Amino acid sequence: QVQLVESGGGLVQPGGSLKLSCAASGRTFNTYAMGWFRQAPGKEREFVAAIGWDGRSTSYSNSMKGRFTISRDNSKDTVYLQMNSLKPEDTAVYYCAARYTTAVPTTPSEYNYWGQGTQVTVSS
Numbered sequence: 001q002v003q004l005v006e007s008g009g010g011l012v013q014p015g016g017s018l019k020l021s022c023a024a025s026g027r028t029f030n031t032y033a034m035g036w037f038r039q040a041p042g043k044e045r046e047f048v049a050a051i052g053w054d055g056r057s058t059s060y061s062n063s064m065k066g067r068f069t070i071s072r073d074n075s076k077d078t079v080y081l082q083m084n085s086l087k088p089e090d091t092a093v094y095y096c097a098a099r100y101t102t103a104v105p106t107t108p109s110e111y112n113y114w115g116q117g118t119q120v121t122v123s124s
Contacts, residue, residue: 002026002098002113009094009118012086016122020081022096022115029077030054033099035111036070036081038092038120048094049081050104057104086122093117 008020022034035050049070050059058070069082079096097111105111 002032004096004098004113004115006094006096006115006118009120011121011123013124014086014088014122016086017082017084018086018120020083020094020096020118020120022079022081024077024079024098027100030074031100033101033104034070034072034079035097035099035105036068036079036094037097037108038090038094039117040092043092045095045108046092047106047108050106051079052104053102059104059106083120086120088122090120091122092120094120 003025004022006022012018033052036048037045038048039045047061051070051072055072067085072079095117096115098113099105099111
């Protein structure tokens with residue numbers, strides 16, 4: 001089992017930045033690919049970004065590439081999502097997810113473990 005706890009969400013003005021964190025516990029973090037997803041009210045869960053177990057491989061949704069950056073610190077069992085130039089349409093609950101794999105999964109069904117989510121609201 002892997003337990004994931006997200007933090008860092010909140011209210012931010014358009015054009016602002018936030019950095020989300022996801023702390024993992026329970027298994028060897030550096031053997032897991034990690035992903036960030038988001039879900040807005042009435043919409044399906046959407047892929048945001050993912051990173052391989054060693055941090056060398058990353059993948060981003062086209063709509064967020066260039067604004068969001070995923071990274072991980074295996075010494076701290078934590079994955080991060082730096083979000084810049086935020087827009088109102090980025091408002092959603094953001095979830096981190098984990099999968100024991102050498103790949104970099106980009107769909108929700110590929111992930112085994114999920115955090116509880118953290119709310120991000122972009123509004124003036």
